[in-house]
Amino acid sequence: MKNLALLMADTHLMPSTVEVNRSIFKQAIDYCLKKGIKRIFHLGDLLDSRKAQTQEILNILGELFQMVSDAGLDMIIIAGNHDKTNYESDISFLVPFQHYPNITLVRDYMGVGSKTYPEFPEGMIVTFLPFFEEKTGAYTQQLKKHVQATSGYDKKILLTHVGIDGAKMNSGIEIENHLKKSLFDPFDKVYIGHYHDFQELKGGKIVYIGSCFQENFGENNQKGFSILKDNGSIEFVKAKFPEFKKVCIDMDTATKDDILKLKKEYEDSEDNIRFAFKGAKEKLAKIDKQEFVSLGIDVKTEEADPEVVNYGEQQVVTFDGEKILEEWKGFTKEDKENRELGLEYLNK
Numbered sequence: 001m002k003n004l005a006l007l008m009a010d011t012h013l014m015p016s017t018v019e020v021n022r023s024i025f026k027q028a029i030d031y032c033l034k035k036g037i038k039r040i041f042h043l044g045d046l047l048d049s050r051k052a053q054t055q056e057i058l059n060i061l062g063e064l065f066q067m068v069s070d071a072g073l074d075m076i077i078i079a080g081n082h083d084k085t086n087y088e089s090d091i092s093f094l095v096p097f098q099h100y101p102n103i104t105l106v107r108d109y110m111g112v113g114s115k116t117y118p119e120f121p122e123g124m125i126v127t128f129l130p131f132f133e134e135k136t137g138a139y140t141q142q143l144k145k146h147v148q149a150t151s152g153y154d155k156k157i158l159l160t161h162v163g164i165d166g167a168k169m170n171s172g173i174e175i176e177n178h179l180k181k182s183l184f185d186p187f188d189k190v191y192i193g194h195y196h197d198f199q200e201l202k203g204g205k206i207v208y209i210g211s212c213f214q215e216n217f218g219e220n221n222q223k224g225f226s227i228l229k230d231n232g233s234i235e236f237v238k239a240k241f242p243e244f245k246k247v248c249i250d251m252d253t254a255t256k257d258d259i260l261k262l263k264k265e266y267e268d269s270e271d272n273i274r275f276a277f278k279g280a281k282e283k284l285a286k287i288d289k290q291e292f293v294s295l296g297i298d299v300k301t302e303e304a305d306p307e308v309v310n311y312g313e314q315q316v317v318t319f320d321g322e323k324i325l326e327e328w329k330g331f332t333k334e335d336k337e338n339r340e341l342g343l344e345y346l347n348k
Contacts, residue, residue, distance in 0.1 A: 011213075043209065044082075129142055224237050
């Protein structure tokens with residue numbers, strides 16, 4: 001099978017991810033040059049802040065685009081929800097960069113095939129749909145354009161950035177959305193940015209390709225690029241990045257020597273390390289967190305058996321993040337609009 005393009009998504013450029021973005025873009029470019037791939041397609045959320053971008057971040061984004069251009073590669077980009085402030089409009093923070101050499105910003109409809117790129121097989125069309133508001137019908141209206149424009153092709157592939165009913169958010173919570181999976185039936189494959197862990201819907205017809213690198217301890221480490229093949233399938237390529245690694249320590253079985261060995265093993269790590277201590281409350285209280293923090297190791301503690309106190313007919317229960325999300329979903333069962341809004345905030 002022939003390689004057509006490298007797909008990437010959700011690089012979320014912000015002050016804390018500048019260096020990892022530089023590394024990720026270099027890795028993507030190097031892979032393309034090594035494998036003879038001429039195209040990079042970015043599926044949205046190049047930027048992180050949805051309110052404003054600093055001068056530094058805008059300059060860094062220009063630097064990343066210049067890297068692609070200098071390598072002689074073509075790059076097609078679409079705006080994700082983090083790349084714009086008005087979800088009804090095609091305007092985004094990316095518009096000023098649409099004139100960069102070799103960089104194409106898709107704002108409405110764009111399709112590429114053999115007439116555009118000679119290496120693409122006859123009868124295949126790849127279209128790009130940026131993020132638009134899901135609740136008002138703005139996204140659905142744009143989607144109809146793509147369905148109509150691709151009706152005469154044998155193999156139709158959609159690249160987009162959106163939340164679809166049944167997909168799992170970054171928190172692991174399954175979303176309920178009026179954008180039903182059936183809306184995408186006219187396409188043979190749908191590859192999506194937006195949620196950071198790889199996931200498949202409808203037996204692999206709809207695929208969230210995942211982000212290029214881990215952003216926190218809640219995400220898995222299977223991040224990188226997807227290589228689009230001439231039969232419409234994709235192949236995963238893992239990228240290199242500082243990973244978020246959680247080391248679980250049971251205070252009932254771990255000795256001082258065990259903990260000392262773990263400290264020595266991880267104190268100079270280039271990855272993001274978290275020691276998760278679990279045990280009785282009195283044992284957790286003896287942990288000197290600063291001792292680990294000074295070595296660059298994050299510390300979290302969890303009681304082995306959260307206390308449940310029964311006061312007659314009432315219970316006082318220790319709440320964690322999962323319990324809070326569960327309670328919110330139950331509380332807003334009949335109020336889907338506020339339910340989704342609350343989940344969006346809790347997910348952060």
